[in-house]
Amino acid sequence: MISLLMRDLRLAVRAGGGFGLGLAFFLIVTVLVPLGVGPETGLLAKIAPGILWIGALLACLLSLDRIFALDWEDGSLDLLATAPLPMEGIVSIKALAHWLTTGLPLVIVAPGLGVLLSLPQGGYFWIVVSLLLGSPALSVIGTFGAALTVGLKRGGLLLSLLVLPLYVPTLVFGAEVARRGAEGFAVQTPLLMLAGISFGAVALLPFASAAVLRINLR
Incomplete structure (x- = not known):
């Protein structure tokens, strides 16, 4: 499992589909919002938590189609399916690698980008807590969507349409926290709801993702 995790981390960094792309998109969203709504500090402070969460959500969405795509293209996914490691474990490792290369960097840089949006002083701690607690759900839900669309040509748009509605509860409670x-x-209350969504997704969705992959690999 550790070898598979390290392999996925190396692929994500080398292919450029996770770490750099997500951070760049997050930065662009944060910079463009003040230009679009104006420099009024009061307005920016009010919308800052929601904007940071929307930016993080969309940044995670960018790299979802690469979770299984590279393994599908070179045939590694078929080999992984026949490996002693259960498919649920493989899916969990894929989700963890996505979170480490996309979700965790967004959590780290969010307070710095909050300065650009005039985030109130008391919000820096809670934006980190909410993203740290909610971003794993984004990766796990995204992995389920990637499993549904693996092997489809130009499946990125379909993946976005499938995953975005599932992201809404996480977005609502994360931004509310x-x-x-x-x-x-x-x-x-919103913190417990956000934790429930994340823990529920981590506990249940790997089994659904594994079942979908087995069907797609037949």
């Missing part, structure tokens, strides 16, 4: 934290309100 950051917003309430920035405004000094209680965050327990």
Whole structure:
């Protein structure tokens, strides 16, 4: 499992489909929003948590089609399916590699980009907490979508259409945690909902993704 994880991390970095692309897109979204809505500090502070979450969500979405695509193209996915490692374990490792190369860097740079959006002082901690808790769900849900569309030509658009509705609950509760934290309100309810979504996705979706992959590989 460790060897598979290290292989996927190397592929993500070399292929340029994860780390650099996601960070660049996140930065572009954060820079363009003040240019579009104006430099008013009060308005930027109000929308900053939602904008940061939307930027992180879309940045994660960019690299989803590469989770299984490279393995499908070179035949590695067929070999992995016959390996002693269960397919659920393979899917989990793929999701973890995606999170480490895309989700975790976004969590790290989010406070710095929050400065560009005039994020209130109390919001920096909660934007990190919400992204750290919610971004694994984005990777796991995205892995399920990638399993559904693996092998399809130009499946990136279909993948986006399938995954975006599933991302909505994570986006809503993640942005709400950051917003309430920035405004000094209680965050327990949206935080627990966000944690429930993430833990539920991590616990259940690898089995669904593995079942879909077995069907696609027949």
